[in-house]
Amino acid sequence: MKVTSHSKIPTLLAASLSCLMLAGCGVDDKPTLPSSHTSSESNTDNKTPEISLINFSYSTSEGDGELSYIVTVKDITTLKAGKPVTIKYQLEENGSTDSILDLLKDPSQQSGTLTLTSEKPQIDLKIPLKSDNQATEDRKITIILSEPTGGAKLGEVTTTESTVKNTDLGLQISNATAIKGNAETTLDFTVSTSPKQAVTQDTKVFFEVVPGTAREGVDYTLPKNNFVVIKKGQDSVTIPITLIGEEPKTSKTFNINLLNDSQLPLFKGLSSGTATISNYVAEPAKRTLLNDTGVTFSGQTVGNDTDCMSKEGQDCNIGRDNTDTDEVDGIAGFSFTKLDDEGQELPVNATQWRCVKDNVTGLVWERKTFNEKQEDKDFQDAKYEYGYYNSQTQTGIKDTGKNEGQDGCGLAGDICSTEQYVIHANTQNLCGLTNWRLPTRFEIFNIVNLGSKAGNKALHADWLFSNPDNLPSSGIWTSSPAVSKTADGSYQFDRIWTVYNDGSFSKSDPTSSWNSAGVILVSNGETPQP
Numbered sequence: 001m002k003v004t005s006h007s008k009i010p011t012l013l014a015a016s017l018s019c020l021m022l023a024g025c026g027v028d029d030k031p032t033l034p035s036s037h038t039s040s041e042s043n044t045d046n047k048t049p050e051i052s053l054i055n056f057s058y059s060t061s062e063g064d065g066e067l068s069y070i071v072t073v074k075d076i077t078t079l080k081a082g083k084p085v086t087i088k089y090q091l092e093e094n095g096s097t098d099s100i101l102d103l104l105k106d107p108s109q110q111s112g113t114l115t116l117t118s119e120k121p122q123i124d125l126k127i128p129l130k131s132d133n134q135a136t137e138d139r140k141i142t143i144i145l146s147e148p149t150g151g152a153k154l155g156e157v158t159t160t161e162s163t164v165k166n167t168d169l170g171l172q173i174s175n176a177t178a179i180k181g182n183a184e185t186t187l188d189f190t191v192s193t194s195p196k197q198a199v200t201q202d203t204k205v206f207f208e209v210v211p212g213t214a215r216e217g218v219d220y221t222l223p224k225n226n227f228v229v230i231k232k233g234q235d236s237v238t239i240p241i242t243l244i245g246e247e248p249k250t251s252k253t254f255n256i257n258l259l260n261d262s263q264l265p266l267f268k269g270l271s272s273g274t275a276t277i278s279n280y281v282a283e284p285a286k287r288t289l290l291n292d293t294g295v296t297f298s299g300q301t302v303g304n305d306t307d308c309m310s311k312e313g314q315d316c317n318i319g320r321d322n323t324d325t326d327e328v329d330g331i332a333g334f335s336f337t338k339l340d341d342e343g344q345e346l347p348v349n350a351t352q353w354r355c356v357k358d359n360v361t362g363l364v365w366e367r368k369t370f371n372e373k374q375e376d377k378d379f380q381d382a383k384y385e386y387g388y389y390n391s392q393t394q395t396g397i398k399d400t401g402k403n404e405g406q407d408g409c410g411l412a413g414d415i416c417s418t419e420q421y422v423i424h425a426n427t428q429n430l431c432g433l434t435n436w437r438l439p440t441r442f443e444i445f446n447i448v449n450l451g452s453k454a455g456n457k458a459l460h461a462d463w464l465f466s467n468p469d470n471l472p473s474s475g476i477w478t479s480s481p482a483v484s485k486t487a488d489g490s491y492q493f494d495r496i497w498t499v500y501n502d503g504s505f506s507k508s509d510p511t512s513s514w515n516s517a518g519v520i521l522v523s524n525g526e527t528p529q530p
Contacts, residue, residue, distance in 0.1 A: 050074040051087045051116065051148050052155030065129035067091075067162055069143055071114055072122035074155050079118040085150035086115050089125070092142045100141055103164065105130045116152075135170020135194060135267040138163055138375070170194055171205055171258060172267035174236070179276045179415070179423045183391035184398075185243055187220070187275050189256050191228065192236035194267045203230045206259040207239055214252035214277055219245050227261075243277060251278045251427060278423045281392065282437040282479065286524050288361035292319035294332035294449035320360070321451070332451050335359040336463050343432030355431035356463050357525065361446060364523045365439075366430060370467035379415055379424060382470055386519055388477055388496050388510035389417035395481075395496070396510035418477050421519050430521075439522040441480035441497040441505065448503040458503040464520065471501045472518025475508070482507040 054070040071087060073079055090111040093100040101107045105128040114123050145158040174192040191205050206227045209216065216222055221242045230237045239256060258271040297304045298314045308316035316322060320333030328348055330336045338346040338353035343364075346353050356365045368382035377384070389396035397417070415424050418438060425436040452458045461468035475498035482495040484507065495507035498517050508515045 047075065047078040049078040049085050049116075049148075049150070049152040050155035051085065051145065051152050052157045053143065053145055053160055054157070065131070065164065067127040067129065067141060067143070067164075069125045069127075069160070070122055071116070071125055071145065073116055073152075076118065076121040079116070079121055081118050083150060084115050084117045085148060085152035086113050087145050087149075087152070088113050088147045090144050090146070091127070092144065093139060100139075103129050103139070103141070129164065131168070135168045135172075135265050136166050137267070137269055138165045140164075167195060168265070169197055170265045170267040171262055172270035173256065173258060173273040174270075176270060176273040177276065177415075177424070178273060179278060179420050179427070180243065181278050181280050181391035181419060181423065183394070187241045187243055187277065189239040189241070189273050189275070190236055191230070191239060191258065193230070193264070194270070196235050198233050198235050199230050199264075201232050203263045204228075204261075205230060205237065205263075206261040208257050208259060209241070210255040210257060212252070212254040213250075214248075214254040214275070217244075219243065219248065219252055219277060220254070241275065248277055248279045251276055251280075251423075253277070276423065276427060278427075280419065280423045280426070282390075282422070283435045283524060285440045285443060288363060288443075288446075291358070291360050291446050292321045292333040294321055294334065294451040296321050296332055296451050329359070330460065330463065331457065332449055334447070334449065334460065336460070338463075339364065339431050341431065355433075358447060361443075362525050363443065364431065364433065364525045365447070365464055366425065366436065366521045367463070368465045368518075368520060370465070370470045379421070382465055382467070382472055382518060384518070385472065385474055385516035386416060386418050386421055386477070387513070387516050388508070389419045390479075391419055397513065418519055422521060425521055431523075433523045433525075435526075436521040436523050438477055438479035438519070441478045441499070443522055444476070444478055444499050444520075445503075445505075448499070450503065453502045456501075459501055473501075475500045475506065475517040476520055477508075477517045484509075 050073065052072060052074055054072060069089075071089070073085070079085065088111070090097065091100055091104075091109075097110060101110060104110060109127045114125065116123060140161050140163055142159060142161045145154065148154055170193070171191060172194045174190045174194075175188075178187055178189055180187045191207075193199065204227045208226065209220075209222055214220060221244055223240060228237045228239055241256075253274055253276050256273045256275065258266050260266060293315055295315045296308060297306045298308045298316045308314070308322075320335075322333070324333045324335070335358070337357040337359055338348070338350050339355040339357055340346055341354050343355065345357075353367060355367055357363075358365065366380065369378055369380045370382045371377045387397045389398055391398070415421050422436055422438065426434045430436060447460060449458050449460065456462065456465075456468040456471065459465075459471065461471055465471055478497045478499060480497045481493040482497050483491045483493055484495050485491055494509070494511075496510045497505055498508045499505050508517065
């Protein structure tokens, strides 16, 4: 593995460190250390040295990588001449002290003790790394400071994380999970170089197909060869699997494994993929009770009355938003219950939950996740957007699995269409359910709080989104078709309704590669018995 470690150091902080680390910050100026005979001695005797950590690192070539940290005392005037302080450090990877030993040129540097003095109030700790010439996933290394001595104490920053990035070229299955509905005729796996880099010569990639519940000759046929070729100047190639037979009554799977006979090393951890042939048919929406509108203000001759002090008969005087005003389980008469991974009910004060049950309609909604870092995102991330596709009606853009065009969405497992998202959620048994689907326009309209135009309130973000500040910015797909007017003046159902954060709706063209939107799934609440 070639190693490149990345993190940031603020510019001003870097400048300050430079002043401390170099002989001086001006032409002839040199930093002065406190003398034990200065008049400030009485003011510093009672100060405690605080040892903190500053992490910085930079790109390096193979075999040259290093982790680089600065361990420093916050205020050097707290250090007394001839009275050193010490601090222990330790490197970990995912909480383990052993797993990183293969990265270190000198394994003894995995931990150690650092000594700081008034003459040397900070230490630039450099830990050389070694290359293993293997294509591996990026690794996150954490340094932890502990056990200060000499009267010192821990400062504000005692731990930080660095990323050791792979730069050795290898091969991976970039769409490790490939999902196709029963209306498809091929299922494609994309094999690509990692990091993305064109090969300098035609490169063979060998593979094997391992049967599972899906069987060769019954559900699929094998390609003519047991290898594919990434052409010179390209960075990927597709392994096509032809689907045959009748539509499966239940989802069927098989695996594809890359083999070490390939001309490039395999990318560890991403050399195997799972294929799912699904019998997905969206469960029809069920008739449910109606939620109230959430409107708690009334209209006057001029303007609105925010306190609903109007004549009887207006919306705010009628329904749950008037009679059920306890907002513990939802605002303005809405009532929700939090559910865990298995679909079990959680107390209202639970801080972690996966799904939300609407207690009025009985429908269950998925709860969207959000993470700032790309590597921490999962398939339910609220900021991911998808093209619309329905294999039953042949509406929208079919996902080819080739990681090109609209398929280049970069999501985990290349789940780039709404149908693939639905299938994947069902194969994951999200909250114990396997009948997830896109909501109808009516269903999602039924949970819009019409009393608010604020996105985080209109869509009940505090219940349905793990981060109310990060809702889908391009709207959310429904399953409901909408009409458009053609050039000859006629109308046709060739659009799909989308809803926005403020509760407004619009018509989107599912055949446009520019139209992508977020997804939030709904379930009728109980998985039907086979």
